[in-house]
Amino acid sequence: MNPLIQKQNFLSSPLRMVIGGQHKDASDGARLSVVDPSTGAEFTTLPAGGAEDADAAVKAARNCFESPAWQKMKPVTRQRLINKLADLIEEHAEELADLESIDGGKPRGIARASDVASVIDVFRYFAGWATKLTGETLDVSVPRMPDGEFFAYTSKQPVGVVVGITPWNFPISMAAWKIAPALAAGCTIVLKPAEDTSVTALRLAELALEAGFPEGAVNVVTGRGSEVGAALVAHPDVDKVSFTGSVATGQAIGRAAMDTMKRVTLELGGKSPVIVMPDADLDWAVTGAAMAIFFNQGQTCTAGSRLYVHKSIEAEFMARLTEQAKALKIGAAYEDGVFFGPMISESHAQKVSKYIEVGDAEGVTFTLRGQRLDREGFFVSPTIMSGTHQDMQVVQEEIFGPVLAASTFETEEEAIKLANGTQFGLAGSIWTKDIRAGHQMSAKIQAGIVWINCHNLFDPNLPFGGVGLSGVGRDLGKSAVEANLEQKSVLLRLE
Numbered sequence: 001m002n003p004l005i006q007k008q009n010f011l012s013s014p015l016r017m018v019i020g021g022q023h024k025d026a027s028d029g030a031r032l033s034v035v036d037p038s039t040g041a042e043f044t045t046l047p048a049g050g051a052e053d054a055d056a057a058v059k060a061a062r063n064c065f066e067s068p069a070w071q072k073m074k075p076v077t078r079q080r081l082i083n084k085l086a087d088l089i090e091e092h093a094e095e096l097a098d099l100e101s102i103d104g105g106k107p108r109g110i111a112r113a114s115d116v117a118s119v120i121d122v123f124r125y126f127a128g129w130a131t132k133l134t135g136e137t138l139d140v141s142v143p144r145m146p147d148g149e150f151f152a153y154t155s156k157q158p159v160g161v162v163v164g165i166t167p168w169n170f171p172i173s174m175a176a177w178k179i180a181p182a183l184a185a186g187c188t189i190v191l192k193p194a195e196d197t198s199v200t201a202l203r204l205a206e207l208a209l210e211a212g213f214p215e216g217a218v219n220v221v222t223g224r225g226s227e228v229g230a231a232l233v234a235h236p237d238v239d240k241v242s243f244t245g246s247v248a249t250g251q252a253i254g255r256a257a258m259d260t261m262k263r264v265t266l267e268l269g270g271k272s273p274v275i276v277m278p279d280a281d282l283d284w285a286v287t288g289a290a291m292a293i294f295f296n297q298g299q300t301c302t303a304g305s306r307l308y309v310h311k312s313i314e315a316e317f318m319a320r321l322t323e324q325a326k327a328l329k330i331g332a333a334y335e336d337g338v339f340f341g342p343m344i345s346e347s348h349a350q351k352v353s354k355y356i357e358v359g360d361a362e363g364v365t366f367t368l369r370g371q372r373l374d375r376e377g378f379f380v381s382p383t384i385m386s387g388t389h390q391d392m393q394v395v396q397e398e399i400f401g402p403v404l405a406a407s408t409f410e411t412e413e414e415a416i417k418l419a420n421g422t423q424f425g426l427a428g429s430i431w432t433k434d435i436r437a438g439h440q441m442s443a444k445i446q447a448g449i450v451w452i453n454c455h456n457l458f459d460p461n462l463p464f465g466g467v468g469l470s471g472v473g474r475d476l477g478k479s480a481v482e483a484n485l486e487q488k489s490v491l492l493r494l495e
């Protein structure tokens with residue numbers, strides 16, 4: 001039994017969606033089971049929304065968006081409301097961390113110090129953007145009207161109703177990444193969190209109401225992606241879809257969104273390389289490589305799941321990395337001092353375990369062979385595979401678990417070629433003391449973000465997204481606000 005569950009008021013009554021400021025069950029009353037990954041036991045149920053619920057949520061968001069109160073709301077009021085929401089999240093940080101930890105199997109200390117803390121930063125950062133939106137004045141000639149005199153400018157307007165669809169690996173963070181820039185831009189939003197991890201998003205919707213956002217500004221619907229998610233994406237009155245999740249679902253959403261020309265941001269999978277140069281600070285690089293793959297049990301789209309180590313340091317590097325991986329404290333998310341928790345679900349634990357077998361069949365050398373742990377919950381321990389080749393499935397496919405595929409290189413060119421040898425392009429890291437090598441190599445790596453001497457570090461002001469199969473568009477930063485705005489050009493004839 002997870003001791004955190006008992007003290008959660010929020011879990012003491014049935015969870016309901018938040019639509020137009022009201023708590024709602026699914027229109028047909030259907031519910032989904034929600035399981036604690038640390039124990040494998042059901043701890044609550046969720047409304048399994050469908051098309052009718054999606055429609056109600058979109059209507060609520062539209063009504064709020066069109067309302068005079070919203071249309072006339074000054075940017076400074078939006079800024080204050082978003083800041084107020086950040087304050088409430090901070091006030092409820094312990095509760096939110098507990099909920100996130102129970103629901104997603106996240107070690108409790110990490111949920112508080114990393115996930116919830118970063119959500120507060122994200123809301124505060126985007127609050128500031130609400131009062132800093134600008135258009136431009138432009139010099140125009142209008143060459144077909146040589147005698148005319150003109151004044152031209154652009155203005156930015158909110159796209160309207162935004163749908164955010166989020167995955168289970170960073171539930172409250174991804175909710176914040178979608179909600180905060182949409183509100184800063186003056187949009188209203190319907191969020192559809194992942195069915196495995198919807199709890200903190202529902203709590204966030206309540207806090208948004210408490211902060212003073214009008215009913216319908218922030219709606220959260222729950223249920224299966226194939227049902228309520230697909231209905232939202234197909235809905236003709238939705239203006240933009242911002243999705244984070246798998247490549248296959250992102251492709252389906254992108255195609256469906258084009259039927260009504262919705263704006264889309266798709267942040268998809270990755271198979272991110274970690275390149276360790278011969279001059280790297282080994283203390284930093286070994287710990288960096290271990291954290292890059294094993295943080296959040298490898299269930300991270302930017303996980304450093306491919307390691308390329310310079311041949312001259314391979315033996316020492318792999319030995320030290322393996323030591324660190326073995327020393328990671330594995331345990332239930334509610335236990336003290338745990339770094340490495342369970343996989344999100346039984347089916348995911350099975351998928352990850354299967355990849356360990358695939359690596360075996362492909363002929364890798366196990367520096368460390370992980371396994372399904374013989375205890376309750378969905379635990380799979382860390383795996384490090386050496387001697388991998390580019391054409392192996394374990395090198396090409398996103399495993400989304402604690403499985404590292406390592407090999408060596410001898411030249412910078414070779415390292416770049418290996419790093420760029422998948423269809424993904426989300427992230428990568430380079431470990432070196434040579435500033436020239438760091439910059440030159442980062443320019444050649446196909447990825448939305450390249451870290452030098454660090455990995456998996458984010459800043460609200462730093463745009464994040466992918467190239468290649470890793471997606472379209474950027475979350476965070478000014479780019480995320482822009483993605484929720486339409487640009488309008490105005491041309492005024494003066495003479």
Ligand code: ADP
Pocket residue numbers: 165166167168192193194195223224225226228229230231233244245246247249250252253
């Ligand atoms: P995973 O395979 O890891 O569960 P998905 O990409 O399928 O990842 O899920 C990410 C999010 O997308 C979840 O909230 C899920 O419910 C939602 N989703 C899944 N399928 C669809 C779909 N066809 N349309 C809209 N949303 C979907």
